Amino acid sequence: MGRLTGGDPSLLRRINSAVVLHALRAADSPTLTHLVEVTGLSRPTVEGVVEGLIEAGLVAEAPADEGTARRQGRPARRFRFRTEAGHLLGIEIGPHRVAALLSDLGGRVLGSAQRAVEESASADDRLEKVRAAVAELLRRAGVARSSLRAVGVGSPGIVEADGTVRLGTALPGWTGLPLGDRLRRSFRCPVLVENDANAAAVAEHWKGAAAASDDIVFVLAGLSPGAGALIGGRLHRGFGGAAGEIGALHLLGREATPEKLLSTTGQPLHPLDEAQVARVFALARDGDARARDAMDRFLQRLVHDVAALVLALDPELVIVGGWAAGLDDVLEPLRAELARYCLRPPRVTLSVLGEAAVATGALRLALDHVEAELFAVDGTVTARR
């Protein structure tokens, strides 16, 4: 607040450019006169900005309005934003699969591709699958690699600002991996790496369960639970990118890991074995006492983790996702427990995007990056909420 640009003319030129571009996208092929009116900028300023945007390939002259042409002689020039001026990728790199989504600059999805990956695959093998999926996707869509403006990536772990995985125990060879740098070798455009739960939160806000909520927590309710939060519609990464990595909280009490809690044999489950978890949930549904106990223990832990997030953040909405199956069973107990312990219990719902959440969120982050370049640069203006 209060850091408007007092004395930087080049910054104000960029702001003017952003204002004009935004007005261009908001209107249907506006004229220069319209742009001057809605922006409040001078006509020479608007003309200069529009010429610059045309040179940059971001704006094109639109067909003139025929009616106007006949009435007034030479028709007023009209302009449009070129959504086809570039493309974006959203990539999920998960334990069992990699997936990629392709879109234009307007965020319209043009295609997708995916590959199955072994849980035990090395980082090199996993990245090779990513490259193969992306190559197939671009080829099928007929989009040149040089047309990519930004690539978003969602993956488990705590991710540094430069895309290095600070800590990622879910995938072999992930901790310490310079994931951003590795992927940048394949692309000439910016590559943005984000924690998978964070990306999923962004996705549900864009086109999922949180389309109408700006303050949400997305809980990836796997055996290694993680969470992503939006605050005021913006992703909350935390100072070191570790926000929502609530898994360590149980170590402070007497509670055990989900892997142990869900065990019906005394042997911990394998962290990534979703099928085994689904079996425990199914047994519990069928009335198996040991499975029911295991599920109750797991639920207690999940409630505790989610409650900690809810008490700290006070979101409007909690979205539970991450497992393909079985989560229906956690929803009601979670709601009931949160209502008991939270001063202002949030709504609790299941993920709408399911398996597509992480790649969709990664795509949105790529789109955000490009829009931030187009509509604002570091230190410039954006709308307050």
Add this chain to the structure above:
Amino acid sequence: MGRLTGGDPSLLRRINSAVVLHALRAADSPTLTHLVEVTGLSRPTVEGVVEGLIEAGLVAEAPADEGTARRQGRPARRFRFRTEAGHLLGIEIGPHRVAALLSDLGGRVLGSAQRAVEESASADDRLEKVRAAVAELLRRAGVARSSLRAVGVGSPGIVEADGTVRLGTALPGWTGLPLGDRLRRSFRCPVLVENDANAAAVAEHWKGAAAASDDIVFVLAGLSPGAGALIGGRLHRGFGGAAGEIGALHLLGREATPEKLLSTTGQPLHPLDEAQVARVFALARDGDARARDAMDRFLQRLVHDVAALVLALDPELVIVGGWAAGLDDVLEPLRAELARYCLRPPRVTLSVLGEAAVATGALRLALDHVEAELFAVDGTVTARR
């Protein structure tokens, strides 16, 4: 992001006004020509804005530069922001005292006043003490009540957007109290009510331990613990104003309340009895085994609460405040435990502002409100970080 004002001319006029006012404050008595240069706006636009600001009493003509006057005949007019155009109050309403700070529109503190209050005082009696302290403060400073532009208030409890206390167990008669409305009877200007821990967080960021950090958690480490968080330099209130009210978390586990944990007799301490707590801490320092056990139990609980906040939010800095004495003893254990459990442990430090934190934060919130009115209105531009 990307919500720049495409098509609202009145909004753009307000933005222009904010840009000019900001440039006016940033420069030392600038000329119109300077304002035109740094804002990129047209001269007529700048002239119109400046005239409007003079009419509103926010801007005055400054003495002309003598040198320029002699060289070029009629000197260029110069302008300045009038910090004396209005005043602000920051008020703390606590269990044991009420306090008020007075400042000008630049945030310069002009005076303070306070009153002791009984813990058991009714809401009416407490508010009467507030009125008395404010009246004394205004009289001593020679400032008319009509000159107040905004009043900030910090008080325990979950506070609704309109200033109603949704839940406040620390003060008698506080839950359900329309605190904002009650205080608005005494003032003609906006009254902003905020949770005390939130206000303290804002204060430490303004002029305390967090002056260099934008991502902080302030823990009011009393027997009823609460916390305030800044994210990216902004207060995080949560969707329902309950963010950081972490006190219920222990109910989920087997841990008890701090009142019980710190007891050395089996009888819980009184929630507000800081002297009793200080005695337990002192006994523990002297090697009393029971006091040491009590303090260890209390620390374990505090660590758990703070860890939940840290894992959820990932702040750069945790500031511990709230008790006048004894907190030195919690700092080192808290650091050690957080380092064990947090993937990225934050720095941990004591409050710099101490008892002044809540009123100072309330004052800053009043100043923020006025600056938001001056420099941006709902939906308009502010600087991105």
